[in-house]
Amino acid sequence: MEIAVLIIFSLLMLAVFLYSLSLLHLLINFRKSRRQKNTSQKWHFSDPSQIPFVTIQLPLYNDKPVVERLLRNIARIDYPLDKLEVQVLDDSTDDSKALTAGIISELKADGFPIEHITRKNRIGFKAGALKAGLEIAKGEFIAIFDSDFLPQPDWLKKTIPHFKNEKLGVVQTRWGHLNENYSLLTRLQAFLLDYHFVLEQTGRSFGKHFINFNGTAGVWRKSCILEAGNWEGDTLTEDLDLSYRAQLKGWEFKYLEEVVTPAELPITIAAARSQQFRWNKGAAENFQKNFGKVLRDKNLTFATRVQGLFHLLNSSFFFVVLLMGIVSIPVLFLINDPAYSSVFEVMTIFVLSPLIFFITYYSAYKELHKSDRFSILKFMGLFLTFFSIAMGLSLHNSVAILEGHFGKKSEFIRTPKFNLSNNQKSFKKTGVKWNLQLILEMLLMLLFAFGIFSAFKIGAYSLLPFHLMMFFGFSYVVLTSLNVEIFSGKKSDLTGFENL
Template identity: 80%
Template sequence: MGTAILIIFGLLMLVVFFYSLSLLHLLINFRRSKKHKDSSQKWHFSDPFQIPFVTVQLPLYNDKPVVERLLRNISKLDYPHDKLQVQVLDDSTDDSAALTTEIISELRAEGFPIEHITRTHRKGFKAGALKAGMASAKGEFIAIFDSDFLPKPDWLKKTVPYFKDDSLGVVQTRWGHLNEDYSLLTRLQAFLLDYHFILEQTGRNFGKHFINFNGTAGIWRKSCILDAGNWEGDTLTEDLDLSYRAQLKGWNFKYLKEVVTPAELPITIEAARSQQFRWNKGAAENFQKNYRKVLKDKNATFGTRVHSFFHLLNSSFFFVVLLMGIISIPVLFLLDNPSYSEILTGMTVFILSPVIFFVTYYAAYRELHKDQQLSIFRFTGLFFTFFSIAMGLSLHNSIAILEGHFGKKSEFIRTPKFNLGNKSGAALKQPVKITFQLILEILLMLLFAFGIFSSFRIGNYSLLPFHLMMFFGFSYVVLASLNVELFRGKKSDLTGFQNL
C-alpha cells in the first residue's frame, strides 16, 4: 500500500514537472522575443483609403454599475465615425436597459454611430449575443469589449493596422487593472493575469503556437469568425473555443503586449469564485472539444501540440494539486521508512518544479515593474501568498474541471461589476451560505493543520512548506466565504502584506 501511495504521488509530481518545463520553454521564448524587432506589415492611416470599416461589439447583461462609464468611454474612440459601428448587445433583464437606452439616445443625438440590440432570451449566453450581432455587423473587423473594459481613444488605431496581413485573424491586447490595489484578493488576481499576459501570451505567440482571444479587448477579422464556424455557446469559454477553431483553420493571431486595456477585477470572493469556475470549467470543456483536432492537425508542429495540450489542460492542474495535497498526508508518514528510500530519492528531482514556477513568475513580474525598484522579498511573499490561495481554491476549481471533462452543462454566470475602483472602504457583505463545498473546505483546512502538527510530532519537515501553504490557502478561502475581512483597507494599511 505504501509503495502504491508513493507511486501515485510521484506520478502527480511528474505531471506538474512536465507542466513546469512547458512554462520554462515559454520563458525562453519570452526572452527571445525581447530581442526581436517587430516587422509586421501595417496600414498607414494617414491615407484615409486604408482605413477599414470597424464594428465594436459591447455585450451587456445587468451591468448597471458600469454601463454609463463604458458607453461614455467608447464614445471617445478616435476613429472616423463614417467607418465605425458600435453595437450594444444587451441581454439585460433588470432596469439597466432603460439607462442604457437613455445614454445611447444621447450619444446618437451627438452623432455617434451606436445602436442598441436586445434579445428576449439568453440562448447561447455571451456567444449567442455576439453571434446575433454578427447578423447586422457592417464592419470588416469586429472589436469586442466586456462592460468593465475601458479602451483608450487610440485603441483602434493601434490594432487595426496589423490586419494588412491577410492571414491575420485576431489582434489581442493586454489587460490592465482599474482596481488592483482594492484588496489582497484583487492584487493576487492581477498577479495571475499579468503572468498570463506577459509571459504565456508572449511566449506562445512568439513561438508561433496557438494562443487565445481572451474574450475581450481584442479584435477579429469578420471573415475569420465565419470561416471558423462562428460563435458557439456549447462551452463556458466561447473565446477559447473559437480561437482554437480559427487557428486550426490556418488563421494567425497577433498579441500586442504594449497595448493595455484596463478593466475591473472581481472584489468579492463570491465573484472571484464564479469567474474561476467559469474559466476552469470552460477550459476543460474546450480540451474535450478541441484537443483531438489539434493532435490530428498535420500543420501543427510538435511544439504547438505540446503547448496546446498544457494550454487547454492547465486548469486541470488544480485537481492534480488537490490530489497531491490529500495524498501528501499519508506520504508524510512514509518518509522515514527505509523501505521506500530509493523511491523517495528518485522523487527529489521534482523539487525543480517550484523553482521553475518561481523563476518564470519573477520574470513576468520584473518585466511589468522594470521601471520600479523591486524587492525580491516582497515578490517572494506575493508569490507564496498567491500560490497558497490558489491551492485553497483547488477544491472549488476541481469541481468545475470535473464537470467540464464529464460534460455536465451549466449556465453562464456573469462576473458582477461594482465600479468602485481602488476605494477600499466598507466591505461588500454577501450572505453567508454554509454549503457542502464549504464544509469540505473546512475539513481540508483541518486536514492540513493535522499535517503541520504531524511534521513537528514525527520530526520530518520535508512537506511542511506544502502543508503550510495548503492550510493558509484553505483558511483564507473559508474565512473569506464566512465574510471575515482579510487584508482590507487602504494600500498603506496592509502593513503585514506590504512589508513582505
C-alpha cells in the same frame, strides 16, 4: 498499500514537473521575443483609403454599475465616425436596460454611431449575443469589450493597422487593472493575469503555438469568425473555443503586449470564485472539444501539440494539486522509512518544479516592475501568497474541471461588476452560503493542520512548506466564505477615468 500511495504521489509530481517544463519553454520563447525586431506590415492611416470599417461590440448583462462609464468611454474612441459602428448587445433583465437606452439616445443625438440591440432570450449567453450582432454587423473587423473594460481613445488606431496581413484573424491586447491595489484579492488576481499576458501569451505567440483571444480587449476579422464556424455557446469559454477553431483553419493571431486595456478586477471572493469556476470549467470543456483536432492536425509541430495540450489542460492541474495534497498526508509517514529511502531520493528531481514556477513568474513580474529596487522582496510575498490561495481554491476549481471533462452543462454566470470610485472606502457583503463544498474545504483545512502537526511529531519536514501553503490557502478560502466580506478600500487605480 504503501507502494500504491508512493506510485500515485510520484505520478502526480511527474505531471506537475512536465507542466513546469512547458512553462520553462514559454520563458525561453519570451526571452527570445525580447531580441526580435517588429517587422510586421501595417496600414498607414494617414491615407484615408486604408482605414477599414470597424464594428465595436459591447455585450451587456445586468451591468448597471458600469454601463454609463463604459458607453461614455467608448464615445471617446478616435476613429472616423463614417467607418465605425457600435453595437450594444444588451441581454439585461433588470432596470439597467432603461439606463442604457437613455445614454445611447443621448450619444446618438450627438452624432455617435451606436445602436441598442436586445434579444427576447439569452440563448447561447454571451456567444449567442455576439453571434446575433455579427449577423447585422457592417464592419470588416469586430472589436469586443466587456462592460468593465476602458480602452484608450487611440485603441483602434493601434490595433487595426496590423490587419494589413491578410492571414491575421485576431489582434489581442494586454489587460490592465483599474483597481489592482484595492485589496489583497485584487493584487493576487493582477499577479496571475500579468503572468498570463506577459509571459504565456508572449511565449506562445513567439513560438507560433496556439494562443487565445481572451474574450475582450481584442479585434477579430469578421471573415475569420465565419470561416471558423462562428460563435458557439456549447462551452463556458466561447473565446477559447473559437480561438482554437480559427487557428486550426490556419488563421494567425497577433498579441500586442504594449497595448494595455484597463479593466476592473473582481473585489469579492464570491465574484472571484464565480469567474474562476467559469474559466476552469470552460477550459476543460474545450479540451474535450478541441484537443483531438489538435492531435490529428498534421500541419502542427510536435511542440505546438504539446503546448496545446498543456494550454487546454492548464486549469486541470488544480485537480492534480488537490489530489497531491491529500495523498501527501500518508506519504508524510513513509518519509523516514528506510525501505523507501531510494524512492524519495529519486523524487528530489521534482524539487525543480517550484523553482521553475518561481523563475517564470518572477520573469513576468520583473518585466512590469523594472524600476522597483525591492521587486524581488515584493514578488516573494505575492508568489507565496498567490500559490497558497490558489491551492485553497483547488477543491472549488476541481469541481468545475470535473464538470467540464464529464460534460455537465451549467449556465453562463457573468462576473459581478462594482465600479467603486476613489472615495468609496469599503464594500460590504453579508451572508454565509453553507454547502457541501464549504464543509469539505473546512475538513481539508483541518487535514493539512494535522499534516503540519504530524511533521513536528515525527520529525519529517520535507513536506512542511507544502502543507503550510495548503493550510493557509484553505484557511483563507474558508474564513472569507464564512465572514462578512469587508474590503478596506484603498485608492482604486482609476487614473484618467475618474470623471467618466
